[in-house]
Amino acid sequence: MKRKKIIVIGAGYAGIAFLKSLDEECFRLGDFTIINKNSYHYHSTMLHKVATAEKSGKIMFDLREFLHPEIKIIQQSVTDIDEKNHIVTTEFGTFNYDYLVVAAGFEKESFNLKGIENAMFIDSYIQSGRIAEVIKRKFDKAVESGAGLNIAVCGGGLTGIEFAASCANMLKNKCEFHRLSSDLAAKFNVHLISSTPRLLTFFSEKLSKKTADKLENLGVKIMHNTRISSLEKGRVNFNEGGLDADLIVWTAGVKGASIVSDSDVENERGRVKVDPKLHAPDSTDRFYIGDVSAVSDGKGGFYPPTAQIACEQGAYLAREFKAILTNSAFDEPFKFKSNGVICSIGHTYATAQILGFEMAGFLPSILKTMVEKKWNVKLLGLKGAFL
Template sequence: MKEKPKILVVGAGYAGIAFLKSLDEECFRLGDFTIINKNSYHYHSTMLHKVATAENSGKIMFDLREFLHPEIKIIQQLVLDIDEENHTVTTEFSKFKYDYLICAAGFEKESFNLKGIENAVFIDSYIQASRICEIIKDKFTKALENGTGLSIAVCGSGLTGIEFSASCANMLKKKLEFYRQDSSKFDKFSVNLISSTPRLLTFFSEKISQKILKNLTKLGVKVTHNTRISSLEKYRVNFQNGGYLDADIIVWTAGVRGASVVSQSYIESERGRVKVDSKLKTFDHENVFCIGDVSAVSDGNGGFYPPTAQIACEQGEFLAKEFKAMLENKDFKEEFKFKSHGVICSIGHSYAVANVLGFEMSGVVPAFLKTMVEKKWNMKLLGLKGLIL
């Protein structure tokens, strides 16, 4: 009997899971599938800011065995090296051979070699987000006991920075109200969002940017525009213009890059993301595919699509169709083409702004749409059960 091809998936983020969840029974009959991930679970990476602020928003983390096909082998180990020439992935404990490799290792923090970056915390994993939550709770408690305040600096005004700032400000307000603190003390507990741009989320219109600013301010977030950071100290953010901001907690949300275990193996890379062709293959090896945050997909205009959960899911689904055809020895002429359906940014629990299919909107409707996007992914994992989680 002919041996099944060994198909190895590295990473259990949106891309890797979308690939595995889009395979049918025939694929598992014809191929031997294994996933390697440092954790035994998958989580909503787009919801990590809620983990960091203890915002109650349904299930965020899922055990891999809870939803993956029983034929898929799960290896919980940290990947240390990928050897494409010898078709081998080395982990902290073992070596694994493959016939086809799917790199979906996700993202890691982008520090831009900033001096003092070790003084910041990062929302780059479920564990880190949980740690930030505990740090905030601990410092909040001590601030109440000592009669002092609490200043949180958020460095970076992208989607994560804005969503975390809003959620964090909400959390602080609720905690102050719970402990029946006088409203005059609220100003001592601040969230400061530092933005290098003249306005927030410049891919939105000026009108939407102003709405974002207005609602952040309403929540108590203090926004600083047009300010670049020169260095970080333990309790201080230094600016290039000579100013500074004292802070009890510094949260870095100024960027991410593809996982270095993948990107360091390739010459053809773009900010830690490996360039891929229209079949999502790397240009160096026919049997290696990159999807999700470690992949750089040409946008046809000389640039690359930004790494988002949306494109990661579509890559995973496309690659599943490609592998099904390959395992069944059928031609697969389709090429990966991406067209964004839009972007949604939540500002608090019941307000969001969005650009959906070219139409901008704000308020409760885009907030509801974002919740539905999250529920849709839950259903991808668990079926109808995911709708009520």
């Protein structure tokens, strides 16, 4: 019997969780191919650490290091999806499929802001590494000139907060290593610009305040209720006033990959509203998971695209494909219940809302590390816990 051709687009949490959850029977019955522009997978929730060159375990993994040997790996960028003829087009060729799993991930969301080209983005492993290089170069120049360094972080969400905290720690350590005077060290600052009246509005006011207090203790200068009107080279403009900055890092939002937002399939900001079995509208052979999917929360809205829901979608879809490939009935709809949210603020402190409980301090930071290690184990087995 001819094996069904299954193509997976994207090697983020969703696509990898799907492939890693398949069993041997699935590989015997199905011909699986993953198409990704890079030859590796990375912890996207840890990119803020890459952007500050923070050493905190293994973040990037070569795909061949952990994927089943039956899976074909195509390192190319997808340029078009022809749903009618079941063809995926890349920069170098075309590929036919029987089933398509689109897990293409996220891209930066600029909201058409004037001057956005003057900012850097934490939207990929490579871009995050470039931020680290720029910070190092600008820091050395600032020490030599004695002018100091202002870093503006635009966006008070999880990524912005975690990057600002890591950045503040990094600057403090660099200043101490170079034995800068207190007067000169005081000229090295991180500014976190948030459009909301308080950080992480899905937290209680008490926990939100603890988050802000810890950031300020690290030296981060928080600007609440501040709307950015435009960016210039070396300056962030607000509706009233502005801030001079030697480096502007944009963390104010993401959207689904452009291969989805630019396609004919109905979507909103690159996210496709999927049915209870994660199918695309009016389709039984195309699935959208991760950042490019919009899953109803049953309350008139959609769940936010997090690593947690992406991993659960991938595991669920593997069970669905087991049924598809074995011609078995599958009536289980995808259901999601969030275990909570953890926000790292430095190396040993985090704020969190977990299973209805709120906490702050060392314990949630340990839990965050355990979540990261759990994913390593999913990829590499027991040895992943020690990376």
